[in-house]
Amino acid sequence: MQPPQIPGFTFVDLVGEGGFADVFRYQQELPTRQVAIKVLRSGSDAASLELFRAEANVMAQLSNHPSIVPIYQAGVSSDGRAFLVMEYCPPPHVAQRYRTQPLAVAEVLDIGVKIASAVETAHRAGILHRDIKPHNILTSTFGVPLLTDFGIASVVGETGAGAQGLSIPWSPPESLSADSHDVRSDVYSLAATLYSLLIGHPPFERRDAPNDNASLMTRIERGQLTPLRRPDAPPSLIDVLRRAMSVEIERRPVSAMVLGRQLQDVQIELRQSPTRLEVMDASPSALGEEQPNDARTLVRPVSVIIPAAVHDRPAPLQPSSEEDTRSPHRAGHVATGASSSRRPPPQRSGGRPLGLAARLGIGVVAALLVGAVGYALLAGSPGDDSRGKGTLRGEDPPDPVEPFERAPTPVVTKSGKGARWTFTWTQAEPKQGDEFKVLLSGDGVTNPEAQYTEATTRTVKVAPGATVCIQVALSRDGSGTSALSEKTCVVGS
Template identity: 40%
Template sequence: MPAVMNRRSAATPPVLPGFSYVRPLGSGGFADVFLYEQEMPRRVVAVKVLLADALNPEVLSSFAAEADVMARLSAHPSILTIYQASISADGRPYLATEFCPDSYGVRYKQAPASLAETLDVGVRMASALETAHRAGVLHRDVKPTNVLIASLGTPVLADFGIAASLSAADDGDESFAMSVPWSAPEVVSGSTSGTVASEVWSLGATLYTLLAGRSPFASDDKTKNTRDAMISRIIRAHYTELGRADVPPAVEELLRSTMAKDPSKRPESMAALAEKLRWLQYELGQVPSPIEIAGGLGAGVSAASAGAPRGPVITTVNPDSRRAARAAAASGRDPDAATRRASARRPIGLVVGLAVGAVVLVGAVVAVLLAVGVI
């Protein structure tokens, strides 16, 4: 998570065991982000904390879903790594992730990116999103701000806060916060809350933004960049060429295809888009970026545990202890099961102890008799 502050002042950072507060990083509609130092292992981390006045069932469910999705996907090298998710002492849920010192949401406003860098970002983000799609997850908020820059300078995809399963995302009645400048026509019109094709559009719009220093349908006249005016231009989907001397027609054509008004005319998948971007790298004499698509990340939690209460991590105890027996009784399980197991094991331990003692005693007697010459 990048070191960027929004206009709203951050709330008081929570006290987190094993972490020392450093400074605020940013503020959003439902959460604040702080920089902490983790004590063991020693490292800086970004901690996303839900606002106390935003703690309703819908927001809590979304936050838990984000933690679960990121835990499943963060094995991918181009997806932000999650370290821990829990609830602070004052009741606010939090998410601890790797700290990324910068983001493309900041960089594109400072200066357009080079073509080589943009193509590299495109291949890596397409790989990350293809991995998410194969795991059955849509990101639904692909934009420059959510492409962070890790400590080693590589791009990573962040913020799965409004992610949805591929099977549920076509529900047009679902309410979610979209980022209009990078959303597809079918999304801003309300036809869908997200599809693979709409994410192809969003990634294409993001790459265009890196090269142009502005979003694809933003006007140079800032008074014309109201939400309604932007949506109207997006729905018309008239592509404006970048006009950069170092951007060849083949790159313009690929970006145009990602933002085709008809979803069926866009690249059919993120994997297909990644291959097209790699081919452009090859044709331009650049070293093609690796396409890294992870498999086997689709296994989710069981249906029984999916709706279970979520809370702080609780240290486990010896299953044979009295504390375990009391906990079992409180949860409605057999209150005497743990005690019976412990009691059943005590006679066995006693017999073993007596046997060992007898062997030691016999050995001592034999040693004495040998010493005095009796045997």
Template identity: 40%
Template sequence: MSGPQIPGFTYLDHLGSGGFAEVYLYEQEWPRQKVAVKVVRPDVPLNEREKQLFTSEANAMARLADHPYIVSVITAGMTDEPGRAARPYLVMRYCPPPDLGARVRTAPMSVVDAISTGIKLASAIETAHRSGILHRDIKPSNVLVTTYNEPALTDFGIAGHMHEVESDHEVRISYPWSPPELLDGRSNGSVASDVYSLGATIWNLLMGRSPFAVPNGDNSSRGLTARILHAAPPPTQRADVPPTLDRLLQQAMAKDPSHRPQSALELARALQRIEAQQNYPRTAIAVEGDSPGLAQSGAPLGEPGAPDPDATHFKPISVVHASGPRGGAVATTAPPATAPPEAPPTPVRTSTVVWSVVGVVALAAIGVGVWLTAGGDDDPGDNPSPGQSSHTPIDVAPEAPEGQPVVTGSRRGNRVTFKWGWPDPLEQGDGWRWRRTDTGDDKRTSSKKLTVRSDDRVCIQVQLIRGTFASAWTEKCVS
């Protein structure tokens, strides 16, 4: 099979096929480099629906092209061969095969590498979400590997804009990686559904199969759907996987979207904490604008009241709630960290002609996937049993309370006591939410005190809840 003639590019090899396009390896003549070129197949009927999907993908990739863990677009155009109909093509960074899914089927990742990869992918997904883009098809085969052995997310072919997805009349899904609310029609996609798919992907990196696949069992779309809808998210049962990682992945794949980490960045931060607990090398979160700074109180780093120097800062973003009825989107926002809102991203200026042409191209680079293809206490009521989650989704917006809770912690033997308060007078109806970063326990409460029994280091995060809004988190650890 030979690729089309494209001026300035020399055909080298055929890389793969997808539902709508062929992917070829070319050498760009100037500057000289190998590239992956995706060309729409001549037998594909390009109706208005397909054109809309491909246009959305091209626009999404243009906005995200600079991210280190997203496959970048180089250029686009139309083939021009005598006697043949012109076909749109997209030129992308070349990532040598196989994709990540194929790699882990025969050799699952080490725990340290799986966590690091998960953080990098979460960085890419968080960046897309901040740009208002939902991926909606996160899976191992849509993660390529660069020549420097870094993951690169691709195939935004069914990506959607957050404010538009609930009006979709057709949603294409990949069964093993899709959350319950997509399978049963409650949602067309959300931040929470992308978090689910990322959790399932990380699980796969550790096990070499999808979470609800049964070895030698019924793994048809019908069988997978039944288990995804009704079975509890399974642990990996790998002896070297820390219990905290198993619990985090089960939380990410929770049936109720509100029980999952409420953003890709929240999942990344939880993975970073596991890295720290296990003394693994630290993986940075690659999200633009995230950097430590002064506490809102003005305390310098390292002083009481200052933020954790490793804390990630980002602005609240609007998302679509995953559990709303079809066509009934409910605007919510992702949990905050500690920084004021950033300015909106600068729109990427691209040629209307070029991106209209690319509107009939779906990006997958190589490894193209086919569509279809989660102690005692002085106040026992405020302490769930180990592993229990009473996570309550809280809207976070610019109207959220300014400032951060002040949290102190002390140890007496194996009893660790945390106390918290607010720098300013509280208002009637104010409450609190705390969560333990070592166990994942999460509680909304009116109490300002928590006592747990542990001989190990204990960390909690606390935020003020005021009406339907929440303050930034304050984290406190006691060794």
């Protein structure tokens, strides 16, 4: 597509091409700087262009969020194509990097918390992203992950299963057949994006099967997630992402905020400093209430002018956190809005407020109790060996995350004699598609790397006096990878 002529900007080169838009690099004349201009393909009607303008106005007001690509300008070119002028972020971005080599767990967690902050901010302003994927996470000049393309696919009328703008590999099942207005659809796509960065390819792509759109959609609808085999990825992280990618929307975290808190819990488990959730809340209630901030969360009330074209659309469905036991209920864990932390003064049994002296007495007793408990917690008991476990001091306990049912550990037996031995493993209630991770060790092993197979036996030749040991784990769709079996060893003779 030819770049449009935009007054005040000089075309430099093509940055990228997408399903419904192209991105060009331009040189802005005043102030002088390089910018990225995303140009929607021609063919949008007047109503779609008006909605595009309205949504661009909202996102421009929120684009000073630290994890959202700054928007400088929006408009319609002389040939009728809508465009967005944004900060130019030079490559490589995560979309190019993760296909070459999966990203480190620590970086993926940091990206996840920051992008969750951006998604939550958009949701509180009434905007669904609808197209979260690795390609829409850019990297600033200083290495900061930035989310882009909020709602663009929907405002140009390309929604639904047959939409040109639908990114199937990261789309939730409900979006494959109909347009979704639920924030948990964005939660799914964010989790699918993080899973991709960890595994090195889209979450439902397989090496031994077709990866056309029809095959991917079938796996997405059935929840047949490709197993993640990384020894450095803790089971808690895999559980969080699998839960957020549940086929049943009710099983997912109720908001991007909750998903971000769960990712922070994994950071704390790994003894990493949790990345702070920074949310800008444009809801009317947030402007007049105290915001529940803590060391892990910062919520800033902001005043945003919501254009009528955006305000009149169906509002994003935001489930109440009180309806879901996996969502946090403490201060600072707000999913759908903030509430005041002020409490009424203590009451007498007859309903009248206590006098000043009585309240002072209660305060002194409470302070003594708190001091005693705090000292006990800091000092610990003489036999306390819990240092280095649990959450970091000063942090809240981890948010409860209901784990997926863990796959059962296989039982390994051995048979044979001399130099030829056969290991056999079984598991309760075998299922189609079960895959096993086989790890050999010992001085008689030439290839100690883990191997993956659907077979349930392994025959080995063992040199006289050498030892070969085996451990097996089960990897099953819909469940986490099991623990490794106990070592089973043989000695050649």
